[in-house]
Amino acid sequence: MTGRQRADRLAGLGFVAPAALTLAALALYPGLWVLWLSLQQRVPIFGIARFVGVDHFAFLAGDPRFWNAARVTLVFTGVSVALELVLGVAVALALQRQRAGRRLALSLLLLAWALPSVVTAKLFEWLYHPSAGLANLLLGRELNWLGDPSLALLGLIVADVWRTMPFVALLCYARLLTIAPEVYEAARVDGAGRVATLTAVTLPLLRSILLVALLFRTLDALRAFDLMYVLTGGGPANTTETLTVYAYRSLFQTLQLGFGSAIGVVIFVLVMGVAAAYLRMLRREGLAS
Amino acid sequence: MGWAALVLVAVLALGGCAERPHDAGPVTLVFKHAKILGPADPMPGLLREFERRHPGVSVRSEPLTWTSDEQHQFYVINLEGASPTFDVLMIDVIWVPEFAQAGWLLDLSPWVTREELGPHFPAAAAAAVWRERVWGLPWNMNVGVLYYRADLLAKYGLAPPRTWEALVEQAARIRAGERDPRLDGLLWQGKQYEGLVVNALEHLWANGSALLDEHDRVFPEPERAAAALSFMRGLIESGASPAWVTAGDEELTRRPFGDGRAVFLRSWPYAMDLFEAPDSPVRGRVGIAPLPARRDGAAGVGATGGFHLGVNRRTRHAEAAVALVRFLASEHGQRGLTAPGVALYPTRVALYEDPAAVRAHPFMPRFRDLALTARPRPVTPYYLMLSTTVQPEFSAVLVGVKSPEQAIGHARRRLEYMLDGIR
Numbered sequence: 025m026t027g028r029q030r031a032d033r034l035a036g037l038g039f040v041a042p043a044a045l046t047l048a049a050l051a052l053y054p055g056l057w058v059l060w061l062s063l064q065q066r067v068p069i070f071g072i073a074r075f076v077g078v079d080h081f082a083f084l085a086g087d088p089r090f091w092n093a094a095r096v097t098l099v100f101t102g103v104s105v106a107l108e109l110v111l112g113v114a115v116a117l118a119l120q121r122q123r124a125g126r127r128l129a130l131s132l133l134l135l136a137w138a139l140p141s142v143v144t145a146k147l148f149e150w151l152y153h154p155s156a157g158l159a160n161l162l163l164g165r166e167l168n169w170l171g172d173p174s175l176a177l178l179g180l181i182v183a184d185v186w187r188t189m190p191f192v193a194l195l196c197y198a199r200l201l202t203i204a205p206e207v208y209e210a211a212r213v214d215g216a217g218r219v220a221t222l223t224a225v226t227l228p229l230l231r232s233i234l235l236v237a238l239l240f241r242t243l244d245a246l247r248a249f250d251l252m253y254v255l256t257g258g259g260p261a262n263t264t265e266t267l268t269v270y271a272y273r274s275l276f277q278t279l280q281l282g283f284g285s286a287i288g289v290v291i292f293v294l295v296m297g298v299a300a301a302y303l304r305m306l307r308r309e310g311l312a313s
Numbered sequence: 314m315g316w317a318a319l320v321l322v323a324v325l326a327l328g329g330c331a332e333r334p335h336d337a338g339p340v341t342l343v344f345k346h347a348k349i350l351g352p353a354d355p356m357p358g359l360l361r362e363f364e365r366r367h368p369g370v371s372v373r374s375e376p377l378t379w380t381s382d383e384q385h386q387f388y389v390i391n392l393e394g395a396s397p398t399f400d401v402l403m404i405d406v407i408w409v410p411e412f413a414q415a416g417w418l419l420d421l422s423p424w425v426t427r428e429e430l431g432p433h434f435p436a437a438a439a440a441a442v443w444r445e446r447v448w449g450l451p452w453n454m455n456v457g458v459l460y461y462r463a464d465l466l467a468k469y470g471l472a473p474p475r476t477w478e479a480l481v482e483q484a485a486r487i488r489a490g491e492r493d494p495r496l497d498g499l500l501w502q503g504k505q506y507e508g509l510v511v512n513a514l515e516h517l518w519a520n521g522s523a524l525l526d527e528h529d530r531v532f533p534e535p536e537r538a539a540a541a542l543s544f545m546r547g548l549i550e551s552g553a554s555p556a557w558v559t560a561g562d563e564e565l566t567r568r569p570f571g572d573g574r575a576v577f578l579r580s581w582p583y584a585m586d587l588f589e590a591p592d593s594p595v596r597g598r599v600g601i602a603p604l605p606a607r608r609d610g611a612a613g614v615g616a617t618g619g620f621h622l623g624v625n626r627r628t629r630h631a632e633a634a635v636a637l638v639r640f641l642a643s644e645h646g647q648r649g650l651t652a653p654g655v656a657l658y659p660t661r662v663a664l665y666e667d668p669a670a671v672r673a674h675p676f677m678p679r680f681r682d683l684a685l686t687a688r689p690r691p692v693t694p695y696y697l698m699l700s701t702t703v704q705p706e707f708s709a710v711l712v713g714v715k716s717p718e719q720a721i722g723h724a725r726r727r728l729e730y731m732l733d734g735i736r
Contacts, residue, residue: 069415154557171560173712259505261709276386278698
């Protein structure tokens with residue numbers, strides 16, 4: 025290495041340092057602190073602070089409420105993200121074909137996406153109202169949406185899909201706009217029908233953007249909190265309590281900093297695991313190299 | 314959510330700001346309180362009056378959001394971070410022992426004797442005292458009451474029910490007679506949240522049972538508690554209450570009753586002001602009764618809620634802060650709550666017979682009788698732990714996922730792990 029190269033290298037490190045230090049201070053330090061907290065029994069209002077090792081994790085392993093929350097989190101994430109992707113692609117394709125009113129449709133989509141989720145939750149609270157709500161009026165039935173243990177999670181998923189499907193739709197729509205018309209022309213010349221064009225041309229071209237959308241949506245859904253917190257409070261009978269709601273209740277409502285942090289660590293590991301898996305997939309696609 | 318945890322932790326770690334020395338100049342008190350909802354806000358007028366009476370002291374009022382959970386979170390972060398950025402705070406009654414235990418509240422006993430709490434309703438006064446010390450002064454209160462459709466009961470020659478069993482019979486009779494499929498029997502709050510615990514407590518008490526006894530035992534009488542819970546489940550199974558009460562909170566249940574679509578409603582006093590509003594469909598047709606008893610149980614008792622005023626232990630102006638709290642909690646200060654258009658109810662018994670107050674809220678004397686016999690929720694520093702643990706269990710009973718015995722067993726086991734080393 026020449027002196028010039030060494031100087032460059034040093035300058036480069038200097039430029040990266042502020043960002044790296046900020047990240048370390050804002051993410052790494054509190055992250056490690058949460059890990060340290062999770063190994064303690066800490067209830068500040070009772071002056072309790074003692075090291076308990078992995079006791080909390082051992083309790084969680086046998087805690088039905090924890091496993092229920094984990095199951096709810098995974099079901100919510102899996103179903104809502106799948107629906108969002110399918111509907112998002114469908115809406116993007118519809119938008120592409122649409123001639124009139126495209127701008128209006130785009131703004132309506134954006135509106136749903138731009139609403140704060142607490143507002144969405146309040147909106148759906150009244151939509152789901154058992155006797156006066158629009159949902160039951162349209163269905164012509166008196167369904168107990170948020171009070172029935174077999175329906176409440178579905179109700180939340182529908183609200184989440186309504187809110188975040190536009191994100192997927194807009195991403196896909198943007199990608200569709202960049203596909204050259206010649207590609208479709210060539211497909212037509214080759215004698216491809218509508219279905220063949222969709223499966224052999226459009227979808228493969230959407231693949232990479234869909235992976236990005238999938239990554240964002242999965243990570244968001246795993247950490248979902250506001251919707252269930254406002255709409256159901258985790259009920260009935262904890263059928264909509266996700267890991268984040270469980271962690272919130274332990275940390276902020278009952279002030280068990282150690283126990284709550286242990287749940288936080290589990291969520292962190294889960295999210296990091298999913299993120300790593302997706303990143304590997306994206307790298308194979310050559311998107312994140 | 315992970316982030317919120319990180320922020321809390323960061324605040325805990327970085328907190329502990331240095332305190333400035335006491336300065337003798339003009340004093341500014343910072344007062345954190347819940348935003349006052351309703352058409353009229355008595356707070357600014359009261360604070361200006363306090364400033365006039367105490368030259369050299371000014372009060373800056375900083376409203377918090379109305380959600381109780383968010384207020385709690387704000388206080389926890391700021392008080393645990395030892396932040397002296399506010400002097401006087403309004404706190405939900407159920408937090409008083411918790412904040413006192415944590416050492417966040419100034420012990421008011423040197424200024425306020427137990428006798429000074431005498432003119433307040435006993436339930437409100439009881440919630441202000443923890444370990445024989447006074448930690449806050451009661452400011453406003455709520456009490457659980459039974460609303461009934463006086464016109465419908467009169468039509469069938471019925472008096473307001475004295476027992477829950479009679480209420481169920483009356484609801485069935487009126488609904489059968491009215492032949493209106495949109496008319497429900499009894500509405501109450503069964504969503505998985507604090508309101509469910511309040512409703513369940515009232516049923517436990519009516520059955521001579523409790524959630525926590527004076528020896529800190531959880532569910533001291535599990536059989537009676539199970540019977541009370543299965544009665545609540547029975548209300549839904551028998552159709553006396555619609556199935557959707559398992560998702561009902563105060564507003565979701567208040568509205569249908571206010572539209573004339575239910576015979577009975579368990580709610581708080583604020584609802585009466587709305588039922589008597591000029592455009593209300595049930596105006597002049599709603600009666601108020603004490604919550605019923607159980608046929609073989611104790612008398613029906615409403616649970617109380619409301620807000621108390623406390624002083625931050627880290628305040629640099631203890632004298633002025635205590636003066637403000639006492640001023641707001643005084644009879645004169647609480648009279649501000651009884652003005653027309655204010656939807657809060659004072660904690661001082663005498664005000665419920667004050668002519669001006671009764672003119673603005675004609676039902677105050679009726680609420681007075683009910684509030685006199687009301688009971689606070691368990692006064693304990695781990696109330697929130699207790700409540701959030703039993704919420705999902707009670708909810709599971711209401712939707713039929715668990716039997717009452719199972720739910721009580723699960724709640725007890727959980728609380729034992731959580732409270733291990735605390736009690």
